[in-house]
Amino acid sequence: MQAFLKQGGGLGKNPVKPKPKKEEITKNKPWVEKYRPKSVDDVAHQDEVVAVLRKSLTGADLPNLLFYGPPGTGKTSTILALSHELFGPELYKERVLELNASDERGIDVIREKVKKFAQLTANTYRSAGKKCPPYKIIILDEADSMTKAAQEALRRTMEKQTKTTRFCLICNYLSRIIAPITSRCSQFRFKPLSTEDQKKRLMMVCEKEGVKISEDAMDSLVICSEGDLRKSMTFLHTAHRLKGEEGISRNDVLEITGVVPDEIISSLISSCRSNSYEKVQAAVNHIIAEGHAATQVLTQLHDEIVVMPTLTDDKKSIVMEKIAVVDKCLCDGADEYLQLMALSTTIQQQLAS
The missing domain is CATH 1.10.8.60 (Helicase, Ruva Protein; domain 3)
Structure with a gap:
């Protein structure tokens, strides 16, 4: 009986799985994360921002920052790379608080998480004995999604905790950040990459x-x-x-x-030139049957109409106005087939007149 229990002692216990090696973790990472800039100098096409942040690495003080610009231009990567260089891997978790404002954007988060973290003091040495700045960094990603009340609460915290904390706000639309906050930050516009x-x-x-x-x-x-x-x-x-x-x-x-092939867009425009409703209907039916997004068709039609020599400026403006109306209807959940037919018949009328 004892021998049986010894043999079955492992039953019911979960086998210990070996931890994956660092090389395997890196290999399975998405390339977006794998090749994210590790230092400020790795950031591409943002020379002004890099120049200012490089001075902060040499000992100059860092102001509150406000990064704004289109998505995918390196806003979050830049401040994360700076934080890693300033504090090193041993102090990064203690000195940096990163919040995504689209998930946590209420006034309670500002009063609790941000305020408590900002009040903590920071020493000037790392564990290895190297000097590091005597402040912490709070990163608020997608700050333009924060409520107005939360932004007003943040303003007061930014004022009171300037000795121990620096703030970096990241947003796509600068107009959605209240003026008292923008005046307290150094603003940097991130341009789309060349x-x-x-x-x-x-x-x-x-x-x-x-x-x-x-x-x-x-x-x-x-x-x-x-x-x-x-x-x-x-x-x-x-x-x-x-x-x-x-x-x-x-x-x-x-x-x-998800880009619609040029041949399909050309076929749709040709059907509009033919002055035949049946051909227009067949072209739109083909687009729907192929599963192309109506919003993508609108974008590509817009680019074609703008440079079309057979249409006058007045006719182009009529088509553009219709594109805007159709785009709004699609955002509201209207039927794609009906909206594309409405736009195509408008183009047909302007080409025929």
């Missing part, structure tokens, strides 16, 4: 990961991402997972990004 910088960063990733991609596919990837490096990196990772060693072509990029 085509050259985006290509350089993507080609570096392709070399390290062994990705085969054609030149026209890379051009399409940059155009479709519209200056958003995070989006282009995600598209590249997805395309590589799907195609692997086959190599990434332009059609693969268009399929992943």
